Amino acid sequence: MNYDFLQLEQKNQVATVWLNRAELHNAFNTKVIEELDACFTALNSRDDIRVVILAGRGKSFSAGADLNWMKQAGQASIEDNEADALKLAKMLQSLATLKQPTIARVHGIAFGGGMGLASACDICVASTDAKFATSEVRLGLAPSTISPYVIRAIGARQASRYFLTAERINVEQAKAIGLVHEISTPESLDAKVDEIVQNILLGGPEAQASSKALIRMVDHQEVTEDLLHKTAQHIAHVRQGAEAKNGLTAFLNKQSPAWIKATAEQ
Template sequence: MYETLEIVREGAVATLWMNRPEVHNAFNARLIAELDAACRALEEDEGVRLLVLAGRGKSFSAGADLNWMKAAGQASPADNLADARKLTGMLRTLAELRKPTLARVQGAALGGGMGLAAACDICIAGESAMFATSEVRLGIIPAAISPYVIRAIGERQASRYFLSAERLPAVQAARLGLVHEVVEDAALDARVAEITAALLQGGPKAQAAAKALIRAVARRAVDEAVAEDSACRIAELRTTPEAQEGLAAFLAKRPPSWVSKGGAGE
């Protein structure tokens, strides 16, 4: 169904492979549109509990296809802006999925590729992975990816790397907070499988609520409004059938239904 993507399903885990290895999975209009459509479809698929984002070939994603970027810059102002909005929309779709998302990163994750990694909830990288916000060397800026990269590494680090476009080895990217864990390249798939198995132990509705909670409280002072919102969230959630099942299963020393059903949600 897709020209630039391949979706592999293993139980409740969907791996969304960017499949333009000949250009290191660089973005063009087609890839952006298909990533957005695939994320939306997987969000609505009740059989999918979590999404792994990956890239075929040597690289995760080398960022924007320069021919596409040049053509967009030469289009009319209205068409240029519409094109940019599709990119920001796709990144937002990925970042705001209710289901857990995990970036499996090998090789280059440059520009938009680094943005995809930052937009996912979890990023696991092979030791050879390399990250950069390289846009200024092309006379542009990392505007579309900036909310997610700055959220991951902070304003102070962005002040350096947005301006210098230096390349970040995976270990350095982990120190900055972009990457959660670095493993040997040969162990990347095994580690991703271990983390997806851990994610499938959580209640699907609880995980969606946890993602919403993070967005609600991040970078806010702990004032009366935040405290009240937090109280309302837990009070509401623990009355749900999923919470009642989870608590009952723990007390009975048995797996909850979403685990005993092979990871599928209720």
């Protein structure tokens, strides 16, 4: 697929989705959102892709929504305005529910929707120059569509501050509140991302997809009898899969499982 505002690179089992609107700090509009959604949907069907990295060309990861696009959307009818916002919400859901582990490679600014993209990824690695913000209230807006992912990442208590103040969050603060997992110098950012990629590739792809689904199922749920049965059913289903059988047999025989062999052959 050809994209106007994205670049998709593949190196063995790793796909990197580059936001490629550098002159506007990778701000997104309807076209960028449509391309991201289509790209994530296509990657989700790819068994040859084990990890997806989301990154930005130029000086920034993403400045969030293009303000001219937001202004135009605000002047549309309520029905058209809602439909437009729903496209962004569904794109973020496509990213958050990818079967592959996802890594946000953040440098420069990640404001508004850019912070939403970073939050929707499973793992966030940021350079020392990274800055985050839910900046919407300073424009008379609210961080509506990104809120499920930002609140999941930093919690409601931290969101209560940053949604209301729109303060810029430096990378150390971002790590302290749970948004960022690892900090790296700009020169070592790719090496740090690759270090995490290599650890991901040691796990079974089906097991990782099941683990992502498990987190969504269990997060913020009370430990009830129903939840106990759901988690038991989950592991019972996973254990009966071919990947689990191969992985357990390989471990007991001190061999490499099939997914490690497949990686080594590339």
